[in-house]
Amino acid sequence: MAQKNHRLCISCRQTAHRDTLWRIVRTFPSRHVSLNDGMGRSAYLCRNPQCLENAQKKNRLGKALRSPVPPEIYKELHNLLIQRSSEQTDLSSISSK
Ligand SMILES: [Zn+2]
Secondary structure, three states, rough: OOOOEEEEEEOOOOOHHHHHHEEEEEEOOOOOOOOOOOOEEEEEEOOHHHHHHHHHOOHHHHHHHHOOOOOHHHHHHHHHHHHHHOOOOHHHHHHHH
């Protein structure tokens, strides 16, 4: 049974449905790192503080994307976490393709 639409979290190495994960993309060819949209090498991360912290501390995100991840990306993810804890609506699922 293939795990359709499931992706591996680059931090804890567990799979989850892609809608429940953050997608971080190193867009091609600009090498700009962005969240959720863009074509290019992408990495997935659980939307929880532990995985975010590990991804940042151990540079798992940078390794997965083979590119340095700007601090703004981590800041944005932290902000999203804070938003999510106050309201349970899923902002990023709006742009699912
Ligand atoms: Zn995880």
